[in-house]
Amino acid sequence: MRILDIGCGWGSLMHYAAEKYGVECDGLTLSVEQAKLGQKIADKQDLPVNFILLDYREFQPTEPYDAVVSVGMIEHVGPMNYAEYFGNIHRFLKNDGVFLLHTIGGVTSKTKADPWFDRYIFPMVLFHH
Secondary structure: OEEEEEOOOOOHHHHHHHHHHOOEEEEEEOOHHHHHHHHHHHHHOOOOEEEEEOOHHHOOOOOOEEEEEEEOOHHHHOHHHHHHHHHHHHHHEEEEEEEEEEOOOOOOOOOOOOHHHHHHOOOHHHHOO
16 A cells, blocks of 8 residues: 655654555655654664655656545645645545545634744745745
8 A cells, every 4th residue: 555645744654554554655745854854764664654855736646646644734735725735635546545634623613823823833824825
């Protein structure tokens, strides 16, 4: 099985899937530091994990994935970019592929978060066109 992890962070999900289930994993990230450390851990453990420093909108996989996961990433995308985000996910998947979306939510709808969260936790402005 091949999995793509969009916004893979340090690669914990990929490391676990590769170690426990033999899954081949590619992870997209914009963080040089996370990619370096995550790849170092994967290489040390000889895991089939590959960090790719690239925006998901620019990614052109050579073949589709069995599954795509997105853990805590959609908060960075923002509602105005959802159509493009999900269109890319569809493009990354095999016809019978599976998509897992994890998000942080609440019981009430808000269009704007606390300014502190916008600045330090989810700086969405970095991901807008």
